[in-house]
Amino acid sequence: MSFGIPLSQLIVDSPKPLSSGITGLDEILNLGFQARSIYEIFGPPGIGKTNFGLQLVSKLLEAMQQSEANDDRILWIEAFQDMPINILRERFPEFDIVKENLKRVRITKFGQLLYFFQNLFKLSQSMKYKLIIIDGFSQLVCDHLCTLSKRSGGTLDKTIHELKCRHLILIFTAMTKYTHSTGSTIILLNDCMNTAFQSNEFESLEEDYEVLEDGSNFYVNSNSERRKNNVHILKSALVANIAMGGKDSTWEVFLRDRIGLFRDWNEQVDETIFVKSKRVKTPSSRDNAGCTIREMRINKRNYETFRIAIVFNLHGEDGKRDGGRLKRTRNSVYRHRIVKFDFDKATGEFRDIIDQNINAGLISTLSTNNSSCLQVFVNMDSDNNLIPNAEGKEEIIYDSES
Amino acid sequence: MKYEDLQLLTIWSSPTKSDLCQFISDNLSNEHAITQLFFIDATNSFPLSQFQQLVPPTLPENVKIYENIRINTCLDLEELSAITVKILQMLSMNKISAQKGTKDAEVDSLKIILYINGLEVMCRNSQFKSSPQRSHELIRDILLKLRVMGNDETASIRTLLEFPKEQLLDYYFMKNNKTNMPSMRNKRRRVKNGDSLAEYVWKYYADSIV
Numbered sequence: 364m365s366f367g368i369p370l371s372q373l374i375v376d377s378p379k380p381l382s383s384g385i386t387g388l389d390e391i392l393n394l395g396f397q398a399r400s401i402y403e404i405f406g407p408p409g410i411g412k413t414n415f416g417l418q419l420v421s422k423l424l425e426a427m428q429q430s431e432a433n434d435d436r437i438l439w440i441e442a443f444q445d446m447p448i449n450i451l452r453e454r455f456p457e458f459d460i461v462k463e464n465l466k467r468v469r470i471t472k473f474g475q476l477l478y479f480f481q482n483l484f485k486l487s488q489s490m491k492y493k494l495i496i497i498d499g500f501s502q503l504v505c506d507h508l509c510t511l512s513k514r515s516g517g518t519l520d521k522t523i524h525e526l527k528c529r530h531l532i533l534i535f536t537a538m539t540k541y542t543h544s545t546g547s548t549i550i551l552l553n554d555c556m557n558t559a560f561q562s563n564e565f566e567s568l569e570e571d572y573e574v575l576e577d578g579s580n581f582y583v584n585s586n587s588e589r590r591k592n593n594v595h596i597l598k599s600a601l602v603a604n605i606a607m608g609g610k611d612s613t614w615e616v617f618l619r620d621r622i623g624l625f626r627d628w629n630e631q632v633d634e635t636i637f638v639k640s641k642r643v644k645t646p647s648s649r650d651n652a653g654c655t656i657r658e659m660r661i662n663k664r665n666y667e668t669f670r671i672a673i674v675f676n677l678h679g680e681d682g683k684r685d686g687g688r689l690k691r692t693r694n695s696v697y698r699h700r701i702v703k704f705d706f707d708k709a710t711g712e713f714r715d716i717i718d719q720n721i722n723a724g725l726i727s728t729l730s731t732n733n734s735s736c737l738q739v740f741v742n743m744d745s746d747n748n749l750i751p752n753a754e755g756k757e758e759i760i761y762d763s764e765s
Numbered sequence: 766m767k768y769e770d771l772q773l774l775t776i777w778s779s780p781t782k783s784d785l786c787q788f789i790s791d792n793l794s795n796e797h798a799i800t801q802l803f804f805i806d807a808t809n810s811f812p813l814s815q816f817q818q819l820v821p822p823t824l825p826e827n828v829k830i831y832e833n834i835r836i837n838t839c840l841d842l843e844e845l846s847a848i849t850v851k852i853l854q855m856l857s858m859n860k861i862s863a864q865k866g867t868k869d870a871e872v873d874s875l876k877i878i879l880y881i882n883g884l885e886v887m888c889r890n891s892q893f894k895s896s897p898q899r900s901h902e903l904i905r906d907i908l909l910k911l912r913v914m915g916n917d918e919t920a921s922i923r924t925l926l927e928f929p930k931e932q933l934l935d936y937y938f939m940k941n942n943k944t945n946m947p948s949m950r951n952k953r954r955r956v957k958n959g960d961s962l963a964e965y966v967w968k969y970y971a972d973s974i975v
Contacts, residue, residue: 366851367803367835374813374822374831393814400809532889536840539808543838612929616808616883678810
């Protein structure tokens with residue numbers, strides 16, 4: 364009598380991981396996105412989550428073209444945003460492979476999605492999708508929670524976190540059943556939210572918090588003196604929503620990895636000091652043009668912007684442990700792994716950063732001092748750290764009259 | 766941690782992937798070729814890549830180890846109960862063959878390690894499907910069965926239950942402060958929310974916590 368799958372068979376049956384096209388990310392994910400797994404990708408608007416999803420679709424379609432095995436199918440579930448199918452039309456002039464292998468469905472309610480996956484599991488023998496992408500999953504969950512909260516007239520507010528956990532466990536169970544029976548991969552493309560977002564009452568939030576003058580729309584400081592830990596961070600909108608609480612680990616166990624996409628910049632790439640002439644009109648000037656010449660010192664800095672992917676340590680890797688204590692380390696290097704990449708406008712795809720200068724300096728930049736990325740997930744000690752190069756040696760003047 | 770040192774039912778709080786791989790490798794190596802590991806899981810958490818690094822599957826001496834590890838996905842307590850019954854039937858059959866008195870059967874007595882991860886998820890799903898009472902009944906039934914079978918000298922089964930450390934706050938408070946009284950803060954939390962499943966299992970069913 365035997366049951367269960369022997370590990371040897373599981374290895375043989377496991378399909379090749381799906382490459383993201385970013386070498387560093389693939390290395391961290393153990394050669395790519397694994398089968399029988401659910402991944403969450405989140406990030407601020409415009410960072411390229413949908414593009415990232417499209418890239419995964421393209422990679423899989425390319426692999427199908429090369430192997431001439433067109434059995435694998437892909438499902439794109441769109442919640443509120445249409446899938447930009449035109450991009451695939453450009454990438455695959457012979458559009459037939461896309462038509463045959465890519466299916467789209469629009470789902471705008473959490474309940475619909477749950478019902479959909481429960482039925483998909485029942486049909487799993489005939490409807491096998493190798494890759495399922497859900498664009499806007501967190502928005503479905505947030506809408507669902509807001510609806511429940513409004514409908515209850517506020518009576519659910521104290522238990523809304525518990526409710527969120529239960530409902531997410533329910534849907535992730537349905538998804539896990541499907542992924543395990545078909546060997547598919549599910550990618551959730553989610554928004555991110557500031558952890559200060561705790562209720563629908565935005566007025567009260569404005570009284571309590573102020574937006575720092577660093578041009579960031581997300582990073583806010585608390586006015587309340589009681590709260591010493593007043594830094595708020597960007598988190599997945601599945602965590603930071605109207606149902607925040609301490610039991611998120613109950614549903615996070617279903618996620619293989621959580622990947623955050625953010626922007627960062629490489630500091631002091633090129634610092635050039637030069638003298639510039641400028642005409643300034645003064646009342647005492649006697650020449651015909653009525654202007655005098657003054658010299659200005661301009662310290663011009665070029666920031667190279669790029670994107671980073673933070674692979675969050677959801678399931679407690681070795682570095683997090685501290686004997687028998689429950690103390691969490693604040694060292695981000697142990698907790699999260701960071702990869703940088705960029706968007707190639709010419710090809711419309713994400714790619715590795717080849718520049719060695721940036722590669723050499725990145726990890727130290729992210730883990731030690733002034734970086735926008737660290738604002739995202741580490742509690743900083745000083746507000747000065749918010750502004751890059753706040754202690755610059757020269758006054759920076761950006762002159763438009765060149 | 767060796768099979769011989771394990772008690773009937775042990776809680777392993779947040780093991781690292783490397784520790785888990787090492788434990789499996791130590792207990793399923795060639796000296797223990799008759800030991801089978803049933804890895805029952807709700808979330809596909811078997812550390813496959815780490816295990817492949819530690820125990821290369823291509824080496825001929827490791828083939829048996831990979832055959833002896835069996836992965837089961839289990840998302841609610843009804844499924845877990847069914848799997849447990851099957852394992853116990855397997856042990857009973859082995860016991861019957863041993864009682865027939867053939868020497869071979871005695872030598873080949875089966876040792877089973879049952880590793881369960883995600884019990885809380887299974888419990889919550891069962892609560893959704895049926896009711897909290899039914900889910901509680903199933904938990905008690907499964908854990909009692911495992912203890913009863915483990916107590917039988919001729920049928921060797923040891924159970925490891927994985928729980929996150931965060932769910933064993935009382936245990937760690939008492940361990941770190943060397944007291945038998947849980948903290949007031951945890952007491953208040955318990956009055957409000959009840960025991961976590963990990964604490965319940967620790968208090969009433971488990972022999973030890975690793």
